[in-house]
Amino acid sequence: MHALGKIIIAGLALVVFGGTAYGYANLRALDDVTRDSVIDGEDDAQPGEQPADGSLDILLVGRDARTDPQGRPLSPDLLRELRVGPNGDDLTDTLIVLRIPNGTKAVKAFSVPRDSYVSMPGGKGKINAAFGRGKAGEAKRLRDAGETDKAKIDQGALTAARRATRQAVEDLTGVKIDHYAEVNLLSFSEISKAIGGVDVCLNEATKDRNSGADFPAGPQKIQGADALAFVRQRDNLRGGDFDRVRRQQVFLAGLARQVMSAGTIADPGKLSDLIDAVKRSVVLDSSWNLLDFVAQMRGVSGGGIQFETIPVVNRDYRYDPANPRATAVQVDPAAVKAFAASLIGPAAAPSAPASAPASSPAAAVTVDVANAGPKTGLAGRVAGVLGEHGFAKVTTGNTGSRRTSLVRFGPDLARQGGEVAKLLGGLTTQESSSVPAGHIEVVLGTVYSGPGAAGGGGAPAAGDEPITSGGVVCVN
Incomplete structure (x- = not known):
C-alpha cells in the first residue's frame, strides 16, 4: 500500500543522481522530515554504508493511520x-524490504503479506499486529512507571511500535534492517499528486465501495485518492490480499519510474512539490543520511528495481481451532530466510545455524536436491530451507520429469532421511542401497508444494509477469 515511503526517498535520491546543485540543495531540505529512533546502533551509521551482511536493507512500512507523522x-x-x-487502527498494511547489495546497483524489493502468521513477543499472530502490540505495551509500561505527560507517552509508544515492526520483519526474514521509512494515507495521496500521477494497468474493470476503487480496464494514470484506492483495494479481487500486494508492487514500480524520469528530474516545480510532500508526511529513522544515500545509489537505472513476494506455505491457514473461520497466511521462516538471502547473491544453502554444529549428524550428511519439475530455482530454494535446518552440505541440480516427490537414502541414514522428508512437508521416503554412502537424495516432483515451492513468493499466479520498474505490468 503506502510502501511508497522509501521508494520515494530512494526515488528522491535517484532524482538528484545527476548531482545538480539544485537537486542537492532541495534534498538538504529533507533534513526537516520527521525522524524516529527505530534502528539499533544508529550512531554507528557511516557514509557509503556497506553492511556486514552484504546488503543495505530498507524497510518500507505503510500504516492505515488517520493521523500525520x-x-x-x-x-x-x-x-x-x-x-x-x-x-x-494500529496495523501495518504494507511491509516491503528493499535489498541493495554492496557494490551493485541491482535493487531487489520483496513484500511480506500483512497476514503472515509469525512468532512475536506476546505470542504468535499476524505480522501486521506487531505495531499495535508494541505501541500498547510501551504506553502501558510508561503509565505504570508514573509518566503522565500524554505527548511523551504517545511518542514513546510510537517509537516502540516501529521498533517492534522492524524486529518482527528481521526475525522472519533474517535480514538486518539498516533503515526505516513509514508513510500513511495522507503521504500516499500527496506524493502521488506531486509527481503528476503514476502509470498502471488493470486486466479488467473493478469497483469496490470499501476502498473507493472504481477503475476501467487497461492502462491509466492515477494519483491522489484514486492512487490510494488502487493500492488499498482487496475486496472483489480474485486473489484478495495477494492481488493487493501485486497492486502495491506495480504502483511502486511505476512511482520509481516516474520519479526517475526526465519529466520529474528536470522540473523544479515537481521536484519541490515532491520534497515538500515527503517532509509533511514521511517518517524516517534517525540515522539515515540521505545525501550519502544519494551518492551511494548513483547509477541505478529506471528499470533497476525488481519486486517479489516471500514464499508462503498456505494462504488460507486456519490457525485457531476455537475459531475455524479465522485465517492467516502460513509461512516457513526457514524458507523465507533462504529466499531473502538468495536475493543478494547466487542461490546457496546458508551455513548451519548455531543449533546445528558442524559435528552434528545433519551437518555430516550431504543432501542432493534434484528438480524434476518446471519451477525455476526450486532446488536452490529447497536447499536453502535444508541449510537453515542444519544440513550444511546440499547440492542442487535437475533431473527427468516426475510428478511426485521422493526422499531416498541408505539404511544408515534412515533417521536423517526421515527428518528431511518431514521438513519438506511429509514427502514419501524410500530406503535404497544404490544411494551413495553419506548422501540423501531428494527429488522434487512437478506437484511439490512444500517449503521453498513458492519462489519469488509464490503469490503470483502462473503466467503473471515479473514486476520491475522498467515497464508497466497489468495486474488484477
Missing part, C-alpha cells in the same frame, strides 16, 4: 477527500 488526527474534510472513514 506527529500523531495529529487528519481533518474530516481531508478524510472525505481520501475516501476513508474516521477510524483507523
Whole structure:
C-alpha cells in the first residue's frame, strides 16, 4: 500500500543522481522530515554504508493511520477527500524490504503479506499486529512507571511500535534492517499528486465501495485518492490480499519510474512539490543520511528495481481451532530466510545455524536436491530451507520429469532421511542401497508444494509477469 515511503526517498535520491546543485540543495531540505529512533546502533551509521551482511536493507512500512507523522488526527474534510472513514487502527498494511547489495546497483524489493502468521513477543499472530502490540505495551509500561505527560507517552509508544515492526520483519526474514521509512494515507495521496500521477494497468474493470476503487480496464494514470484506492483495494479481487500486494508492487514500480524520469528530474516545480510532500508526511529513522544515500545509489537505472513476494506455505491457514473461520497466511521462516538471502547473491544453502554444529549428524550428511519439475530455482530454494535446518552440505541440480516427490537414502541414514522428508512437508521416503554412502537424495516432483515451492513468493499466479520498474505490468 503506502510502501511508497522509501521508494520515494530512494526515488528522491535517484532524482538528484545527476548531482545538480539544485537537486542537492532541495534534498538538504529533507533534513526537516520527521525522524524516529527505530534502528539499533544508529550512531554507528557511516557514509557509503556497506553492511556486514552484504546488503543495505530498507524497510518500507505503510500504516492505515488517520493521523500525520506527529500523531495529529487528519481533518474530516481531508478524510472525505481520501475516501476513508474516521477510524483507523494500529496495523501495518504494507511491509516491503528493499535489498541493495554492496557494490551493485541491482535493487531487489520483496513484500511480506500483512497476514503472515509469525512468532512475536506476546505470542504468535499476524505480522501486521506487531505495531499495535508494541505501541500498547510501551504506553502501558510508561503509565505504570508514573509518566503522565500524554505527548511523551504517545511518542514513546510510537517509537516502540516501529521498533517492534522492524524486529518482527528481521526475525522472519533474517535480514538486518539498516533503515526505516513509514508513510500513511495522507503521504500516499500527496506524493502521488506531486509527481503528476503514476502509470498502471488493470486486466479488467473493478469497483469496490470499501476502498473507493472504481477503475476501467487497461492502462491509466492515477494519483491522489484514486492512487490510494488502487493500492488499498482487496475486496472483489480474485486473489484478495495477494492481488493487493501485486497492486502495491506495480504502483511502486511505476512511482520509481516516474520519479526517475526526465519529466520529474528536470522540473523544479515537481521536484519541490515532491520534497515538500515527503517532509509533511514521511517518517524516517534517525540515522539515515540521505545525501550519502544519494551518492551511494548513483547509477541505478529506471528499470533497476525488481519486486517479489516471500514464499508462503498456505494462504488460507486456519490457525485457531476455537475459531475455524479465522485465517492467516502460513509461512516457513526457514524458507523465507533462504529466499531473502538468495536475493543478494547466487542461490546457496546458508551455513548451519548455531543449533546445528558442524559435528552434528545433519551437518555430516550431504543432501542432493534434484528438480524434476518446471519451477525455476526450486532446488536452490529447497536447499536453502535444508541449510537453515542444519544440513550444511546440499547440492542442487535437475533431473527427468516426475510428478511426485521422493526422499531416498541408505539404511544408515534412515533417521536423517526421515527428518528431511518431514521438513519438506511429509514427502514419501524410500530406503535404497544404490544411494551413495553419506548422501540423501531428494527429488522434487512437478506437484511439490512444500517449503521453498513458492519462489519469488509464490503469490503470483502462473503466467503473471515479473514486476520491475522498467515497464508497466497489468495486474488484477
